[in-house]
Amino acid sequence: MKDQTFAATKNTQIRVTKCSPEYWRVTFDHPPLNIFGPEMLPFFLIHLDFLANLDDLAHLPAGPTGLHPWPEMLVRLCRAAVVSIASIRGRATGMGSELALACDMRFASREKAILSQFEVGAGLVPGGGPMAQLTRLMGRGRALEVILSANDVPGDLAELYGYVNRSLPDADLDGFVDALAGRIASFDKRTIMDTRRLVNLAGMPPDIEIESGWNACVASMARPATQERIKELIGRGFCKPGDAENHLGEFVGQHGR
Amino acid sequence: MKDQTFAATKNTQIRVTKCSPEYWRVTFDHPPLNIFGPEMLPFFLIHLDFLANLDDLAHLPAGPTGLHPWPEMLVRLCRAAVVSIASIRGRATGMGSELALACDMRFASREKAILSQFEVGAGLVPGGGPMAQLTRLMGRGRALEVILSANDVPGDLAELYGYVNRSLPDADLDGFVDALAGRIASFDKRTIMDTRRLVNLAGMPPDIEIESGWNACVASMARPATQERIKELIGRGFCKPGDAENHLGEFVGQHGR
Amino acid sequence: MKDQTFAATKNTQIRVTKCSPEYWRVTFDHPPLNIFGPEMLPFFLIHLDFLANLDDLAHLPAGPTGLHPWPEMLVRLCRAAVVSIASIRGRATGMGSELALACDMRFASREKAILSQFEVGAGLVPGGGPMAQLTRLMGRGRALEVILSANDVPGDLAELYGYVNRSLPDADLDGFVDALAGRIASFDKRTIMDTRRLVNLAGMPPDIEIESGWNACVASMARPATQERIKELIGRGFCKPGDAENHLGEFVGQHGR
Numbered sequence: 001m002k003d004q005t006f007a008a009t010k011n012t013q014i015r016v017t018k019c020s021p022e023y024w025r026v027t028f029d030h031p032p033l034n035i036f037g038p039e040m041l042p043f044f045l046i047h048l049d050f051l052a053n054l055d056d057l058a059h060l061p062a063g064p065t066g067l068h069p070w071p072e073m074l075v076r077l078c079r080a081a082v083v084s085i086a087s088i089r090g091r092a093t094g095m096g097s098e099l100a101l102a103c104d105m106r107f108a109s110r111e112k113a114i115l116s117q118f119e120v121g122a123g124l125v126p127g128g129g130p131m132a133q134l135t136r137l138m139g140r141g142r143a144l145e146v147i148l149s150a151n152d153v154p155g156d157l158a159e160l161y162g163y164v165n166r167s168l169p170d171a172d173l174d175g176f177v178d179a180l181a182g183r184i185a186s187f188d189k190r191t192i193m194d195t196r197r198l199v200n201l202a203g204m205p206p207d208i209e210i211e212s213g214w215n216a217c218v219a220s221m222a223r224p225a226t227q228e229r230i231k232e233l234i235g236r237g238f239c240k241p242g243d244a245e246n247h248l249g250e251f252v253g254q255h256g257r
Numbered sequence: 258m259k260d261q262t263f264a265a266t267k268n269t270q271i272r273v274t275k276c277s278p279e280y281w282r283v284t285f286d287h288p289p290l291n292i293f294g295p296e297m298l299p300f301f302l303i304h305l306d307f308l309a310n311l312d313d314l315a316h317l318p319a320g321p322t323g324l325h326p327w328p329e330m331l332v333r334l335c336r337a338a339v340v341s342i343a344s345i346r347g348r349a350t351g352m353g354s355e356l357a358l359a360c361d362m363r364f365a366s367r368e369k370a371i372l373s374q375f376e377v378g379a380g381l382v383p384g385g386g387p388m389a390q391l392t393r394l395m396g397r398g399r400a401l402e403v404i405l406s407a408n409d410v411p412g413d414l415a416e417l418y419g420y421v422n423r424s425l426p427d428a429d430l431d432g433f434v435d436a437l438a439g440r441i442a443s444f445d446k447r448t449i450m451d452t453r454r455l456v457n458l459a460g461m462p463p464d465i466e467i468e469s470g471w472n473a474c475v476a477s478m479a480r481p482a483t484q485e486r487i488k489e490l491i492g493r494g495f496c497k498p499g500d501a502e503n504h505l506g507e508f509v510g511q512h513g514r
Numbered sequence: 515m516k517d518q519t520f521a522a523t524k525n526t527q528i529r530v531t532k533c534s535p536e537y538w539r540v541t542f543d544h545p546p547l548n549i550f551g552p553e554m555l556p557f558f559l560i561h562l563d564f565l566a567n568l569d570d571l572a573h574l575p576a577g578p579t580g581l582h583p584w585p586e587m588l589v590r591l592c593r594a595a596v597v598s599i600a601s602i603r604g605r606a607t608g609m610g611s612e613l614a615l616a617c618d619m620r621f622a623s624r625e626k627a628i629l630s631q632f633e634v635g636a637g638l639v640p641g642g643g644p645m646a647q648l649t650r651l652m653g654r655g656r657a658l659e660v661i662l663s664a665n666d667v668p669g670d671l672a673e674l675y676g677y678v679n680r681s682l683p684d685a686d687l688d689g690f691v692d693a694l695a696g697r698i699a700s701f702d703k704r705t706i707m708d709t710r711r712l713v714n715l716a717g718m719p720p721d722i723e724i725e726s727g728w729n730a731c732v733a734s735m736a737r738p739a740t741q742e743r744i745k746e747l748i749g750r751g752f753c754k755p756g757d758a759e760n761h762l763g764e765f766v767g768q769h770g771r
Contacts, residue, residue, distance in 0.1 A: 083662060104658045120452055123445040131455035137653040139394040140460030141362045141422050147456065148340060148361075148441050148449055159674075160416075160423075165655050166674075183767045184662050188637040188739055192662055194730045195634055198645035199661065201726075202719060203654030205459060212458075216451045225445055253440045377709055380702040388712035396651040397717030398619045398679050404713065405597060405618075405698050405706055417673075417680075462716060469715075473708045482702055510697045 019178075022185035050122075050230055051239045058218060065207055070095070071214045074102035074128050075207050078200055083184055083192060087177040088113045089170065093152075093248060098128030101137075104196065105180075106164040109173050110155040114249075115163055119217075121150030121252025122233055123226035127217030132205035138162040152249030276435075279442035307379075307487055308496045315475060322464055327352070328471045331359035331385050332464050335457055338450060340441055344434040345370040346427065350409075350505060355385030358394075361453065362437075363421040366430045367412040371506075372420055376474075378407030378509025379490055380483035384474030389462035395419045409506030533692075536699035564636075564744055565753045572732060579721055584609070585728045588616035588642050589721050592714055597698055597706060601691040602627045603684065607666075607762060612642030615651075618710065619694075620678040623687045624669040628763075629677055633731075635664030635766025636747055637740035641731030646719035652676040666763030 004016045015027040063072030077084055077099075084103040086092075092100050093116040100106050100115070108115065117134075119126040126147065134143040138161045146153060146163070155167035168176050184192065220226050230238070233252065237244030244251045260274050272284040320329035334341055334356075341360040343349075349357050350373040357363050357372070365372070374391075376383040383404060391400040395418045403410060403420070412424035425433050441449065477483050487495070490509065494501030501508045518530045529541040577586030591598060591613075598617040600606075606614050607630040614620050614629070622629070631648075633640040640661065648657040652675045660667060660677070669681035682690050698706065734740050744752070747766065751758030758765045 083658075103655075104662075105655045120444050120448055123448050125448055125452045125455075131452060132459050135456050135459035137655065139419050140456055141360075141394065142419065143456050143460065144340075144361045144453060145422050145437070147452055148444070149437055150444070151440070162653050162656065165659050180659070180663055183665070186767070187634055187662070187664070188743065190737070191634055191637050191639055191734050191740065194734060195639045195645060195661055196658060198639075198723070198727050198730060199649050199654055199657050201723060202646050202649035203657065209455070209458065213455050216455060220448050220451065223447070226448065229445065253443070377701055377705055380705050382705055382709045382712075388709060389716050392713050392716035396676050397713055398617075398651065399676065400713050400717065401597075401618045401710060402679050402694070404709055405701070406694055407701070408697070466712070466715065470712050473712065477705050477708060480704070483705065486702065510700070 019182070020185060022189075023181050025181075049239055050234060058221075067207065067211055068214055070128055071210045074098060075210055077102045078104065078196075078204055081189070081193060083181075083196070085177055085181055087173060088115065088164065089173065090114070091116075091248070093118050094126070095128055098126070098130055098133075100164075101130060101133040102128070107173060107177050108155045108158055108164040108167040109170040110159075110167040111170045113155045113158065113164075113167065115153045115158050116151060116249055117147050118150045118248050118252055120148055121249075122238075123220065123223070123229035125213065125216040125220040127214045129205065129210040129213050131213055132209045134163065136203055136205065150249065150252050152247075276439070277442060279446075280438050282438075306496055307491060315478075324464065324468055325471055327385055328467045331355060332467055334359045335361065335453075335461055338446070340438075340449060340453065342434055342438055344430060345372065345421065346430060347371070348373075348505075350375050351383070352385055355383070355387055355390075357421075358387060358390040359385070364430060364434050365412045365415055365421040365424040366427040367416075367424040368427045370412045370415065370421075370424065372410045372415050373408060373506055374404050375407045375505050375509055377405055378506075379495075380477065380480070380486035382470065382473040382477040384471045386462065386467040386470050388470055389466045391420065393460055393462065407506065407509050409504075533696070534699060536703075537695050539695075563753055564748060572735075581721065581725055582728055584642055585724045588612060589724055591616045592618065592710075592718055595703070595707060597695075597710065599691055599695055601687060602629065602678065603687065604628070605630075605762075607632050608640070609642055612640070612644055612647075614678075615644060615647040616642070621687060621691050622669045622672055622678040622681040623684040624673075624681040625684045627669045627672065627678075627681065629667045629672050630665060630763055631661050632664045632762050632766055634662055635763075636752075637734065637737070637743035639727065639730040639734040641728045643719065643724040643727050645727055646723045648677065650717055650719065664763065664766050666761075 004018075015025075015029065017025040017027070019025055057070075060069045063069050063076070065072050065075060067075065084105075086100040086103040086106045087108075088100060088106065089109040089112050091114045093114070097115050097117055117126045117130045130147055131143065134146055137143075138146075142161045146161070153161070153163055155164070158164045159167040233244075236251070238251070239245070260272060272282075272286065274282040274284070276282055314327075317326045320326050320333070322329050322332060324332065341362075343357040343360040343363045344365075345357060345363065346366040346369050348371045350371070354372050354374055374383045374387045387404055388400065391403055394400075395403075399418045403418070410418070410420055412421070415421045416424040490501075493508070495508070496502070518532075529539075529543065531539040531541070533539055571584075574583045577583050577590070579586050579589060581589065598619075600614040600617040600620045601622075602614060602620065603623040603626050605628045607628070611629050611631055631640045631644045644661055645657065648660055651657075652660075656675045660675070667675070667677055669678070672678045673681040747758070748754075750765070752765070753759070
């Protein structure tokens, strides 16, 4: 087993552990908030850093599918020649949740995982496809609850709703995911890819639906009401270490009440 | 908070509580059976009143989408500029279930809610889209069980199957739904509508599928076997206060055994 | 009640019990392994017998839909003029799982049922449509886990994932399924068929998706890597009574580790 650590940005560490030639583990560790700035694409983080220059993000050139690099990365992950398993310990909200949803499977720590799409609470349409993905995973009613409430979804509820495959006791999570990944890595790659293609045919949204969501996100970001809202949230502690980020679901729900 | 009560019909009360300008609560209270006559469209009731003149229902003029007013109301609810949350305490069967399914989200009292589509037990194809809606919420196998068995689905099973988002202890239901509705009502309306449109794109059946179900319902209603069946059920207490309505799932299952 | 037993092949018994004119029970009993040889089409078994001549299977003539008889039988079952309920006690893997998925509903013994698609563990793309069916029942993430892990899915997990409608205590399974079947059998047949057609419209994959899966299966079967893999598994006990078949999930996972 060989560990390599990359400094993706000045304060982010991404560890890649090659458990075997077929099985690699990628760990995202981006203290203190694990949030996402334009320079971080396409790495796994909690949510977008609204303190950064968002124009940098909006003006990134389109990728090969014609999509903006963020949705581009997400739709390409499920077609890449690797099976991706998200193991979630801690918070995965916004882009973090979207990346988990773009993976092939998701497992969560029952005690320590929190998933959410907080965006609507900040006046934003989520941009990385959760309307398309969550609706296919859990049905319209639960997807609307998760996305429109913008509230935290702990491990057990995430399992009940199908947001994740399963939530596992935190002590079992790593062993379970490791065994599953090693098992799949031992099977024939061509067979895996041919099989996954047909699951994706049945369960992946078409690119155009992801693109439509991204466009709605960009439009919402430009609206004065949203810019006011984000400014207000930042004034109260959003995107900085502290209570706001630690209890983001509660935090965005306090507005205007 | 301002309460208004409307007498929708001679023995029905509909209470509208304006909790805030953005958050209204509508309560349907239609003693003793909460069932639905042609004059009640489009209000929330247990099921169609087969003692009323059904021709009145069949001959209502089509609405703007070209659908009969009942499916019309249902397909338009999800496009209306309000988020709708069904809170179910007691029985919601037939049209009551269909209206709940047309809402954006559904929550049920664990102890007191019973959902069902009783229609097949009365020889009828359900007319308000549960084949389209339940199949998308819970998959083909469970939807077939619910609809073809025509049996009662209590709160816990409704949650397991995804018929409702969640079932909650009866004592917690009102507080939970109130907090959720207030929370969503505090967010930006335009963002909510743009987001919901994309969830609906992924999870709502096309109108033509709802129309096809309505046509199958009307055709089934006209068949002599169905008319005989309904007459037999009415002879045994259907649509009147008493055991038949109180245990409708059991009641329709007793036929021919 | 009238029992008839057919000797489908030299060592297979299929019992048909006519509980009533409308309600028949078909029991598959194929000791010792309940596995499937070409002569057994279209009966319910654990999985394909790889010790038989697979050319016999590949060269069976196409059925009326143009599909190979195996997927043909599966896609026609849901359109046949009977409602089919799978009651699973014991192992249903590979073709056994695929037949259960082609039925209208599935119930499992909580203690004794094991479902799976073991094929990927043998280098094969599953041929009877589980990529299409499981993805619609449980979403992309869980379907990928079930199919790519090729691992055993016990009753409780099958219920959580929606692989089966419900898992029931073994002592309750027969009574539950019998009551459900008798209940549905007492309802109007035309109404049932018209209703089911609309559920299928929303929840059944198109034939072409099943055909695509079958073609991928046949292609995988022809690859040298797969033939090597199957030979290796047979050398270790696959398709013969014993530990390999009794713990198939574990068995296929031991390869190459």
